[in-house]
Amino acid sequence: MAKQYDVLFRLLLLGDSGVGKTCLLCRLTDNEFLSPHISTIGVDFKMKTIEVNGIKVRIQIWDTAGQERYQTITKQYYRRAQGIFLVYDITSSLSFQHIMKWISDVDEYAPHIVQKILVGNKHDEEHRRQVTTEQGNKLAKSYGMDFLETSAFTNYNINKAFIRMTELVLEANKEELDSALPSNNDDLGATETEQEHEYSTCSC
Numbered sequence: 001m002a003k004q005y006d007v008l009f010r011l012l013l014l015g016d017s018g019v020g021k022t023c024l025l026c027r028l029t030d031n032e033f034l035s036p037h038i039s040t041i042g043v044d045f046k047m048k049t050i051e052v053n054g055i056k057v058r059i060q061i062w063d064t065a066g067q068e069r070y071q072t073i074t075k076q077y078y079r080r081a082q083g084i085f086l087v088y089d090i091t092s093s094l095s096f097q098h099i100m101k102w103i104s105d106v107d108e109y110a111p112h113i114v115q116k117i118l119v120g121n122k123h124d125e126e127h128r129r130q131v132t133t134e135q136g137n138k139l140a141k142s143y144g145m146d147f148l149e150t151s152a153f154t155n156y157n158i159n160k161a162f163i164r165m166t167e168l169v170l171e172a173n174k175e176e177l178d179s180a181l182p183s184n185n186d187d188l189g190a191t192e193t194e195q196e197h198e199y200s201t202c203s204c
């Protein structure tokens, strides 16, 4: 079967329970917003293909459970990620304070080359805001990360966040990609068969 993409990247969504990781993912892949909070159990994932700089990138996005009791499972996924979104809720200063803990976990378990973006979700809830945009900017800057505020509810900045992450991952892996594209795309990412394999390994 002809390949529908040039390269496969694995991205991860991390952050406290309830910050909106699942909703960000559902908005990106299905353009849907889920109102009730149904906590993710372990790890779930969805796929999406986007084109950036003429390269068709298939992104496999892992949505992790924010709850403490799943941390042993979710940490096993860090090492295979090329990009990680650190998500907090702008209406929860606690979720923002916990970003530091998420960053230290990433530093411990993810590859050194992993790209990180700080995301302040629930931008539509301005009247309940506890974390200013300035605070988000400052924290991201201190860790050398990009920063975006998003809303899964209004679809604000969701595509932008994923496109930016894809650009960062492409840039970080430029040397490897330059040698493989465009002459031999089959060496990149997963084949269709391998893609099926990815589906079957993410069932926890």
Ligand SMILES: Nc1nc2c(ncn2[C@@H]2O[C@H](COP(=O)(O)OP(=O)(O)OP(=O)(O)O)[C@@H](O)[C@H]2O)c(=O)[nH]1
Pocket (backbone or CB within 6 Å): 015, 016, 017, 018, 019, 020, 021, 022, 023, 024, 034, 035, 036, 037, 038, 039, 040, 041, 064, 065, 066, 067, 121, 122, 123, 124, 125, 150, 151, 152, 153, 154
């Ligand atoms: N107003 C508003 N509510 C949101 C937004 N994103 C998510 N929510 C709500 O926040 C709650 C939690 O969203 P989830 O996406 O389930 O949160 P999560 O981070 O995946 O939570 P865990 O799976 O427990 O880690 C739900 O009630 C959502 O409807 C947003 O952008 N704006």
